[in-house]
Amino acid sequence: MRETQGNPITPGGFTAMQARYEHLLGTERPQIVEIVSWAAGNGDRSENGDYLYGRKRMREIDRELAHLARRMKSARVIDPAQQTETDRAFFGATVTLADEDDRETRVTLVGDDEQDAGAGRIGWSSPLARAIRGAQVGDLRTVRLPSGPKEWEVIEIAYG
CATH class of the missing domain: 1.10.287.180 (Transcription elongation factor, GreA/GreB, N-terminal domain)
Structure with missing residues (x-):
């Protein structure tokens, strides 16, 4: 997937x-x-x-x-529970990220039609989702934001 x-x-x-x-x-x-x-x-x-x-x-x-x-x-x-590579962040993954200040954020990668940032569901084609696609625990990913680049570390990946 x-x-x-x-x-x-x-x-x-x-x-x-x-x-x-x-x-x-x-x-x-x-x-x-x-x-x-x-x-x-x-x-x-x-x-x-x-x-x-x-x-x-x-x-x-x-x-x-x-x-x-x-x-x-x-x-x-796509049913996230059917994901075979659960060690990587793909569609349906719930990913815990930490920023440079060690503030943790938990997001779930969902379809663009069901995104709700307030509930932690980010659209598949959003900048953050594109940055963490395919990431593994421990990976550092940089997201280009209007305020400048921001680096995130993948702390945990879960499905289901």
Whole structure:
């Protein structure tokens, strides 16, 4: 699982993406269609806030549905538990890093669609993820940040 092409995503991330798509398509969009239909029947549409907002929200939902459909179509589901080279940092790895000041940070390498920096999940194509791909415990990796280069040491790698 060294090479991760396309749009890699964990099974949990793909499930969450599908759930969002189904919620938008099966719940939110029908509710907005009902509001727009009701508002359209109230007469002058040019000054009808419910109608105007509903149409705007429907366009937003349709855009998000199209985006999710494209991302799901190009998704390549990869289960981190199936990783065979567990001594190296690849997709799905949870990596503990230490910076020059010995401050530790724990990050999990996930698909770009499921990244959440606040929760420690960084996107596969982020600068930090690119820097630590393939690293082993003890390796030093430099990340080029807007504030300048920063060096990290790999302390621990875990999967699952």
